[in-house]
Amino acid sequence: MSGKYETRDGRMYIGGEFVEADRGERMESRCPADGELVGSFPKAGAKDVDRAVAAAKAAFETGTWSQNHASQERGEILRRIAQGIRARFDDFARIEALDSGKTITDVNLVDVHWAADCFDYFANLSTQVYGDVLPVPGDVLDVAVREPLGVCGAIVAWNYPIMFAAWKIAPSVATGNAMVFKPASLTSLSALELAKVIHEAGAPPGAVNIVTGPGPTIGKALCEHADVAKISFTGSTEVGKDVMRMSSSTVKKLTLELGGKSPHIFFGDVANFDAAVGSAILGIFFNAGQTCIAGSRVFVHESIYDRFREELLRRIALIPVGHCLDDAARMGSIISEAQMKTVLGYIEKGKTEGARLLCGGKRLTDGDLAKGWFVAPTVFECDHDRYTIVREEIFGPVLCLQRFSDEDEVVARANDTPYGLAGAVWTNDIKRAFRVAKRIKAGQVWINRYLMISNFAPHGGYKQSGFGKDLSRYALDAYTQVKNIYVELCGDDGYISTFE
Numbered sequence: 001m002s003g004k005y006e007t008r009d010g011r012m013y014i015g016g017e018f019v020e021a022d023r024g025e026r027m028e029s030r031c032p033a034d035g036e037l038v039g040s041f042p043k044a045g046a047k048d049v050d051r052a053v054a055a056a057k058a059a060f061e062t063g064t065w066s067q068n069h070a071s072q073e074r075g076e077i078l079r080r081i082a083q084g085i086r087a088r089f090d091d092f093a094r095i096e097a098l099d100s101g102k103t104i105t106d107v108n109l110v111d112v113h114w115a116a117d118c119f120d121y122f123a124n125l126s127t128q129v130y131g132d133v134l135p136v137p138g139d140v141l142d143v144a145v146r147e148p149l150g151v152c153g154a155i156v157a158w159n160y161p162i163m164f165a166a167w168k169i170a171p172s173v174a175t176g177n178a179m180v181f182k183p184a185s186l187t188s189l190s191a192l193e194l195a196k197v198i199h200e201a202g203a204p205p206g207a208v209n210i211v212t213g214p215g216p217t218i219g220k221a222l223c224e225h226a227d228v229a230k231i232s233f234t235g236s237t238e239v240g241k242d243v244m245r246m247s248s249s250t251v252k253k254l255t256l257e258l259g260g261k262s263p264h265i266f267f268g269d270v271a272n273f274d275a276a277v278g279s280a281i282l283g284i285f286f287n288a289g290q291t292c293i294a295g296s297r298v299f300v301h302e303s304i305y306d307r308f309r310e311e312l313l314r315r316i317a318l319i320p321v322g323h324c325l326d327d328a329a330r331m332g333s334i335i336s337e338a339q340m341k342t343v344l345g346y347i348e349k350g351k352t353e354g355a356r357l358l359c360g361g362k363r364l365t366d367g368d369l370a371k372g373w374f375v376a377p378t379v380f381e382c383d384h385d386r387y388t389i390v391r392e393e394i395f396g397p398v399l400c401l402q403r404f405s406d407e408d409e410v411v412a413r414a415n416d417t418p419y420g421l422a423g424a425v426w427t428n429d430i431k432r433a434f435r436v437a438k439r440i441k442a443g444q445v446w447i448n449r450y451l452m453i454s455n456f457a458p459h460g461g462y463k464q465s466g467f468g469k470d471l472s473r474y475a476l477d478a479y480t481q482v483k484n485i486y487v488e489l490c491g492d493d494g495y496i497s498t499f500e
Helices: 046-061 068-087 089-100 104-125 161-174 189-200 215-224 237-250 273-289 305-316 337-353 367-371 407-415 430-439
Strands: 012-014 017-019 026-030 037-042 132-134 140-148 151-155 178-182 208-210 230-234 253-257 263-266 297-301 356-359 378-381 398-404 422-426 444-447 480-488
Touching (some): 012 189, 037 089, 037 189, 046 151, 046 178, 046 208, 046 215, 068 189, 089 104, 089 161, 089 189, 104 161, 151 161, 151 215, 161 178, 161 189, 161 208, 161 230, 178 215, 189 208, 215 237, 237 253, 263 273, 263 407, 273 305, 273 422, 297 305, 297 407, 305 378, 337 356, 337 398, 398 407, 407 430, 422 430, 430 444
Parallel strands (some): 151 230, 230 253, 263 297, 263 422, 297 398, 378 398, 422 444
Antiparallel strands (some): 012 017, 012 208, 026 037, 132 140, 140 480, 356 378
């Protein structure tokens, strides 16, 4: 292949080998910022999933991989993976930017670093999968132990490719499971590059497998496979419901991190007004709004509303939108033409339903931007909560700006959604901050910050934003199962003899 960029033509990673798909078919990856070819990858089918699951099952059931005494070995492998990512930092950053359209600045500052740090974090947890001694009455030793599940499948969205790979693979390895990882078809290249690092780190064949191709085909095969014990899915709520249905036939364990329509609340007593406005901008326009935890509903108290709106619009007008490799760009492209059309469709619906457009609201086509899928940073002023753009997840750079009067009102409105992934409260009143944070029905709430995710803290939602946690020690719960072991320490107490 030839073109503007040096292309990456990756192969899947199954059973410790780099392989093509069973039918030999491949798919292309093109940069959403300009449409240029970036690389290609195998187009797998159900047979390839069978092959990967068989390799994972063999890795789990043979040798010492899944045993407790191998936990230190697994930790060392995870550390070597982290080191391998850092050694190829520039490669990963360029792949991630070109494949996803997100800015190289964001990728450099966030994605690649956090992915490496995630592997390091779970390396440290690999020897800390604890059980409990239980106070069962009698002369008894009763223990609850945590054991790995077996073969785990992971299916992820396209908005944070290398980070999602780390979020799923690292806890699976730490707990002694075997993984079949399916990256998004729109952003598969960094996962295949990661496979090289995993291989060099010395992971046993089959402990981690990476299969690329169409989501419906591979996802269905993984969800319905009898030898897969768990599915971890990150994506839309609607697809998450399909994952639940498909997994039900074999009663799989599930972790679902789904959609969101997160409230970002600013009371009149915010201590740092400039930081508050900046947070509102970051919360929705980072990664062009293609973030499950995007603060897409901004509630501002009436006492500061006019000033807040004025400063918000002034600063949004200064956001440089540009090509993913442009160091000056602070917002990149939408992932695909189809997603761009979805975002523009929501914008038109907002206009039609009567929401007031304050800025943006269109595709950007100036100069070289015409080659890619760019949408201007958009703000609607919404005088009620019934607009479609307020109710539904857009997954694009569209902010709904709303005024509120008192605490009870804004909490009720913030919770008036089927979603419950994240939220934030800005106030200088610590009592109010904790009170409102506790009342918001979401899995993650920030106070006087936004969009802060840490490997040390759990990430996951309430309601139709899913269940289960990625990251932190809580993720270990999702990759282990509890077994109770009862040991009778005394002699015959006469109970059993009554049945002899």
